[in-house]
Amino acid sequence: MRYEAPDSLDSAVALLAGARGDARVLAGGTDLLVQLRSDILDPELIVDIKKIAATRTVTEEGGGWRIGAAVTGAELKEHERLKKAWPGVVEAANLIGSTQVQGRATLGGNLCNGSPAADSVPALIAAGATARIAGPKGQRDLPVEDVMLGPRKLALTKGELIVSFGLPPRPKGSSDAYLRFIPRTEMDIAVVGAGVSLTIDGGGAVTAARVSLGAVAEKVLLVAEAAQAIIGSRLDAPAQARLEAAARAACRPIDDKRGTKEYRIDVAAVLTRRAALIALDRAKGNR
Numbered sequence: 001m002r003y004e005a006p007d008s009l010d011s012a013v014a015l016l017a018g019a020r021g022d023a024r025v026l027a028g029g030t031d032l033l034v035q036l037r038s039d040i041l042d043p044e045l046i047v048d049i050k051k052i053a054a055t056r057t058v059t060e061e062g063g064g065w066r067i068g069a070a071v072t073g074a075e076l077k078e079h080e081r082l083k084k085a086w087p088g089v090v091e092a093a094n095l096i097g098s099t100q101v102q103g104r105a106t107l108g109g110n111l112c113n114g115s116p117a118a119d120s121v122p123a124l125i126a127a128g129a130t131a132r133i134a135g136p137k138g139q140r141d142l143p144v145e146d147v148m149l150g151p152r153k154l155a156l157t158k159g160e161l162i163v164s165f166g167l168p169p170r171p172k173g174s175s176d177a178y179l180r181f182i183p184r185t186e187m188d189i190a191v192v193g194a195g196v197s198l199t200i201d202g203g204g205a206v207t208a209a210r211v212s213l214g215a216v217a218e219k220v221l222l223v224a225e226a227a228q229a230i231i232g233s234r235l236d237a238p239a240q241a242r243l244e245a246a247a248r249a250a251c252r253p254i255d256d257k258r259g260t261k262e263y264r265i266d267v268a269a270v271l272t273r274r275a276a277l278i279a280l281d282r283a284k285g286n287r
């Protein structure tokens with residue numbers, strides 16, 4: 001197995017594109033190294049992207065944000081301005097594993113590991129984040145909800161890697177939240193994860209919303225019907241009931257040791273409502 005740590009995007013793309021066998025990007029390694037040690041993977045080439053500046057920086061861009069794909073959860077947590085603009089995205093990244101894992105784990109790795117239960121992905125999708133992808137044909141931006149196609153299946157082609165994520169500008173009265181349910185208090189895989197981002201007007205009515213659910217289907221879902229259920233409302237009881245119903249209807253989960261289908265659907269409804277109420281409360285503080 002060959003290890004390379006290029007300091008430019010072009011070199012990383014050339015290495016990945018030129019590999020004869022399986023080639024893997026290395027970010028924090030908290031998934032990849034576990035899979036190598038368990039003999040699940042045996043790549044010919046590993047390309048460490050942490051020396052590439054564009055993957056390691058957080059910058060304000062056009063009123064929004066650009067977050068390097070190899071920035072860790074711990075680094076995001078230290079970023080006060082980002083945390084104020086996108087508390088849901090930052091809290092989701094900081095639910096990944098333990099303090100030690102958060103010091104390594106990245107948003108790019110969380111998405112590209114291809115797990116439907118990845119914690120930061122529903123928060124990124126609710127945020128309307130785009131992934132900037134570099135490859136042999138140049139760069140392209142893809143909505144995060146279109147990157148994962150199914151368990152371990154991505155829309156990335158040979159030679160491509162995620163460089164960064166773009167988060168859009170926030171109008172006044174906006175915020176977001178992410179909640180997950182796990183059987184233990186930490187260090188477990190989500191039974192369900194729910195991300196909600198919304199904007200309210202001066203009267204408290206929801207003018208825009210995005211809702212995303214993790215661990216209830218073969219990929220993380222953007223649930224447009226759930227967003228529609230609350231747009232125009234003040235998230236009063238009938239709107240909450242509509243939101244829960246839309247979340248339930250979107251779920252097509254598996255049965256496993258963490259929960260039955262019925263249980264996951266019930267939890268998805270409750271978490272979506274609670275995440276929306278937290279996002280609403282935060283948005284009121286941002287008017």
Ligand SMILES: Cc1cc2nc3c(=O)[nH]c(=O)nc-3n(C[C@H](O)[C@H](O)[C@H](O)COP(=O)(O)OP(=O)(O)OC[C@H]3O[C@@H](n4cnc5c(N)ncnc54)[C@H](O)[C@@H]3O)c2cc1C
Pocket residue numbers: 024025026027028029030031032033034049069070095096097098101104105106107108109110111112113117118119120160161162163187188189190
């Ligand atoms: C003890 C423990 C607890 C954990 N708890 C959680 C948890 O609570 N929630 C959760 O969601 N996950 C959890 N995980 C899984 C893991 O920590 C996360 O998925 C993490 O975000 C992966 O990021 P990484 O940078 O370590 O990825 P890596 O291991 O470096 O990479 C993961 C995969 O993505 C690919 N990849 C990485 N970056 C890119 C990129 N920029 N472009 C293209 N491909 C890329 C790699 O080739 C690899 O296939 C846990 C893992 C451990 C070991």
